[in-house]
Amino acid sequence: MKLLAVGTVAFDAIETPFGKTDKTLGGAATYIGLAASVMEASVGLVSVVGGDFPQEELDMMLRKNINIDGIEIIPNGKTFFWSGKYHSDLNVRDTVSTELNVLENFDPKIPEKAQEAEVLLLGNLHPAVQMSVLNKMKNRPKLVILDTMNFWMKHTWDLLLDIISKIDIICINDEEARQLSGEYSLVKAAQKIRKMGPNFVIIKKGEHGALLFDKNQIFAIPALPLEDVFDPTGAGDSFAGGFAAYLAKTQDYSFENMKTALMMGSAIASFTVEKFGTERLANISETMLKERIQEFKKLTAFEVKL
Amino acid sequence: MKLLAVGTVAFDAIETPFGKTDKTLGGAATYIGLAASVMEASVGLVSVVGGDFPQEELDMMLRKNINIDGIEIIPNGKTFFWSGKYHSDLNVRDTVSTELNVLENFDPKIPEKAQEAEVLLLGNLHPAVQMSVLNKMKNRPKLVILDTMNFWMKHTWDLLLDIISKIDIICINDEEARQLSGEYSLVKAAQKIRKMGPNFVIIKKGEHGALLFDKNQIFAIPALPLEDVFDPTGAGDSFAGGFAAYLAKTQDYSFENMKTALMMGSAIASFTVEKFGTERLANISETMLKERIQEFKKLTAFEVKL
Numbered sequence: 114m115k116l117l118a119v120g121t122v123a124f125d126a127i128e129t130p131f132g133k134t135d136k137t138l139g140g141a142a143t144y145i146g147l148a149a150s151v152m153e154a155s156v157g158l159v160s161v162v163g164g165d166f167p168q169e170e171l172d173m174m175l176r177k178n179i180n181i182d183g184i185e186i187i188p189n190g191k192t193f194f195w196s197g198k199y200h201s202d203l204n205v206r207d208t209v210s211t212e213l214n215v216l217e218n219f220d221p222k223i224p225e226k227a228q229e230a231e232v233l234l235l236g237n238l239h240p241a242v243q244m245s246v247l248n249k250m251k252n253r254p255k256l257v258i259l260d261t262m263n264f265w266m267k268h269t270w271d272l273l274l275d276i277i278s279k280i281d282i283i284c285i286n287d288e289e290a291r292q293l294s295g296e297y298s299l300v301k302a303a304q305k306i307r308k309m310g311p312n313f314v315i316i317k318k319g320e321h322g323a324l325l326f327d328k329n330q331i332f333a334i335p336a337l338p339l340e341d342v343f344d345p346t347g348a349g350d351s352f353a354g355g356f357a358a359y360l361a362k363t364q365d366y367s368f369e370n371m372k373t374a375l376m377m378g379s380a381i382a383s384f385t386v387e388k389f390g391t392e393r394l395a396n397i398s399e400t401m402l403k404e405r406i407q408e409f410k411k412l413t414a415f416e417v418k419l
Numbered sequence: 420m421k422l423l424a425v426g427t428v429a430f431d432a433i434e435t436p437f438g439k440t441d442k443t444l445g446g447a448a449t450y451i452g453l454a455a456s457v458m459e460a461s462v463g464l465v466s467v468v469g470g471d472f473p474q475e476e477l478d479m480m481l482r483k484n485i486n487i488d489g490i491e492i493i494p495n496g497k498t499f500f501w502s503g504k505y506h507s508d509l510n511v512r513d514t515v516s517t518e519l520n521v522l523e524n525f526d527p528k529i530p531e532k533a534q535e536a537e538v539l540l541l542g543n544l545h546p547a548v549q550m551s552v553l554n555k556m557k558n559r560p561k562l563v564i565l566d567t568m569n570f571w572m573k574h575t576w577d578l579l580l581d582i583i584s585k586i587d588i589i590c591i592n593d594e595e596a597r598q599l600s601g602e603y604s605l606v607k608a609a610q611k612i613r614k615m616g617p618n619f620v621i622i623k624k625g626e627h628g629a630l631l632f633d634k635n636q637i638f639a640i641p642a643l644p645l646e647d648v649f650d651p652t653g654a655g656d657s658f659a660g661g662f663a664a665y666l667a668k669t670q671d672y673s674f675e676n677m678k679t680a681l682m683m684g685s686a687i688a689s690f691t692v693e694k695f696g697t698e699r700l701a702n703i704s705e706t707m708l709k710e711r712i713q714e715f716k717k718l719t720a721f722e723v724k725l
Contacts, residue, residue: 202603297508300646321627324644333718335639338630340606363724372721406723412639413719415678417712418669 114180116361117227117254118145118354119159119246120236121216122166122184125390126196129203129344137390138170139195141236141260142184144347147394148354148381150177151402154362157227159183159246163190163215173395182224190215203345204319223249231255232361234353235280237262240272247279256366258282259311260353263289278310281366284353286317299324300331313371315356317349325375327368334375335412337383337405344389348382351394355381376413380405420486422667423533423560424451424660425465425552426542427522428472428490431696432502435509435650443696444476446499447542447566448490450653453700454660454687456483457708460668463533465489465552469496469521479701488530496521509651510625529555537561538667540659541586543568546578553585562672564588565617566659569595584616587672590659592623605630606637619677621662623655631681633674640681641718643689643711650695654688657700661687682719686711 125139142160149156157180166186174181191214199206219242233254235243240261247257257280265273266289277283283306287299293309294302303314303326314326320342322335356371356378363370383405387393431445448466455462463486472492480487497520505512525548539560541549546567553563563586571579572595583589589612593605599615600608609620609632620632626648628641662677662684669676689711693699 298646298648300644318627321624322639322641331644331718332721333628333641333644334721335628335641338606338637338639340604342604369722373723376721376723410723412637413721415638415640415682415719416675417679417682417716 114155114157114226114230115364116149116154116156116232116234116358117159117183117223117230118142118149118156118234118236118357119221119243120145120238120350121193122158122160122162123193123195125346126194126209127344127346127389128198130199130201131343132389134389136194139346139390140193141238141350143391144350144385144394145234145236145354145357146174146179147177147391148351148378149358150179151381151394151397152355152358152362152377154358156180156358156361157183157224157230159221159223159227161185161187161215161219161221163192164188166192177395180226183222183227185222187215197346199345203342221246221249228252230361231364232357233257234357235259235276236350236353240265240269240276244272244276244279247276256281256360258284258353258357260284260349261289263292266292274309280311282313282315283311284315284317284356286319286349290314290316300326315375317352319345319348322379323352323375325368325371330368332368332372332375334372334379336379337408337412339383339386342386345386346390347385347394351385352378352382354378376406376409380409420461420463420532420536421670422455422460422462422538422540422664423465423489423529423536424448424455424462424540424542424663425527425549426451426544426656427499428464428466428468429499429501431652432500432515433650433652433695434504436505436507437649438695440695442500445501445652445696447544447656449697450656450691450700451540451542451660451663452480452485453483453697454657454684455664455667456485457687457700457703458661458664458668458683460664462486462664462667463489463530463536465527465529465533467491467493467521467525467527469498470494472498483701486532489528489533491528493521503652505651509648512651527552527555534558536667537670538663539563540663541565541582542656542659546571546575546582550578550582550585553582562587562666564590564659564663566590566655567595569598572598580615586617588619588621589617590621590623590662592625592655596620596622606632619674621681623658625651625654628685629658629681631674631677636674638674638678638681640678640685642685643714643718645689645692648692651692652696653691653700657691658684658688660684682712682715686715
């Protein structure tokens with residue numbers, strides 16, 4: 114196993130201007146696992162579900178070579194449930210309800226095999242849970258990536274700063290970067306966040322793509338402009354998952370290779386939003402992925418003649 | 420003369436969170452001319468000023484090899500004046516006052532020499548004035564680029580559609596593209612706008628860069644992330660000016676070459692916003708431009724290994 118990811122495996126109920134779903138498969142770890150599977154990277158998940166979680170979804174993950182030894186099943190518990198509704202421009206969403214259920218007392222178990230993982234992706238979760246996973250690794254992974262969100266800045270500020278001080282790469286959106294740093298300029302924000310711990314800062318900008326910063330360099334990847342964005346749920350997790358999976362697969366943690374990894378994350382996320390939930394991500398062929406990578410090349414490449 | 424541009428030559432008074440200026444040199448044609456001058460492209464301006472316009476600013480333009488034969492001086496008239504104030508995030512601005520003055524009865528004169536221009540840039544102005552310039556060209560230029568804004572959509576819709584039907588490239592921002600097309604998706608918006616006339620659509624997204632569309636292709640260029648944006652005034656005009664000047668200079672109007680031209684426009688605009696008004700744009704050396712182009716290459720280039 115090259116990549117280990119911790120995060121939620123959940124039921125989502127989603128409403129967008131284009132339709133709605135009843136309880137459907139969701140959760141950060143689910144999207145990360147599927148993204149890694151599309152990349153043909155060896156991936157394992159650490160999560161928890163209840164006895165109500167369908168065996169067929171676990172079977173689907175196994176068929177996709179996702180190691181689920183770290184997904185604990187609590188037979189008399191209920192799986193985490195989130196429901197949300199998107200506004201007409203899809204950039205704003207309201208959480209309709211959140212039922213933590215088995216997530217409330219989640220004590221992550223790291224399987225023996227997962228200790229080999231070179232890359233650890235701490236998906237969006239309570240920062241204390243993220244920290245406990247890092248502490249349970251016998252050897253520190255070569256690369257630790259953290260995904261988080263504004264909710265944890267509001268409710269668990271000190272714990273969030275603790276985990277941020279221990280990681281290599283943080284992945285947050287532009288508003289969160291501004292909130293975390295108190296700086297409006299994203300260049301200044303990234304440098305201030307770097308001083309909190311991580312050597313690399315990824316700032317996600319949704320339909321405008323993402324930025325990667327280290328001490329002296331900046332890289333910008335656009336999002337693929339799409340005719341129809343159907344459901345943005347899981348786009349950020351797919352992006353982080355594709356990014357982490359590419360790095361784990363290539364075992365090259367240089368800034369140069371991270372550029373390619375960001376493009377991969379952006380390519381994977383561009384699939385996710387084309388259908389509801391995980392529907393699109395669970396059905397991507399190697400050819401489809403290669404075509405989309407070519408689209409990204411065309412979208413961004415230009416000649417310089419001086 | 421390879422590039423002819425029509426637009427305002429004006430006085431601006433600008434207030435941003437970082438300071439304010441009294442009457443300073445501004446106007447779309449001024450920024451376009453300076454941008455073309457940085458690119459060492461042969462450029463001429465068509466505009467009008469009053470007797471109050473300082474000879475030293477005209478001399479500055481001449482020193483920069485900007486042909487000003489098409490700038491009419493109305494001795495007993497006053498130069499167009501605009502003052503505006505930017506909000507703290509610099510993305511929103513309020514117009515404090517607009518004094519049209521000599522612009523009110525602007526009847527553009529196209530000098531003989533300007534008839535040779537291969538590229539015509541119709542800078543942001545009343546669409547009837549833009550149309551009159553196009554009609555006064557003896558031969559239709561090989562490439563006609565139109566820059567416009569929401570104000571003209573609101574007040575001169577039919578005239579705007581008339582001029583849009585006659586041009587090759589339109590350059591507008593994302594909100595304006597949505598307003599003009601009635602489509603939220605920028606991909607759909609661009610295709611709908613293409614059906615109004617132009618083969619190419621450029622959608623400006625401020626700090627998020629710009630997109631270029633033709634029938635089947637899309638290109639995305641980011642804006643250079645900057646530590647400090649001082650004053651966004653003129654950024655859009657510099658962008659359009661740098662883009663048009665590169666095309667005029669290379670005389671290659673292919674989609675591929677437009678990609679490079681967009682990068683040039685974005686590079687030029689990244690200078691403009693670093694100081695108040697035209698201060699930065701009027702003082703860029705060839706070395707500074709080359710360095711910035713290299714920054715854009717680093718900012719966007721990635722390897723694809725499949």
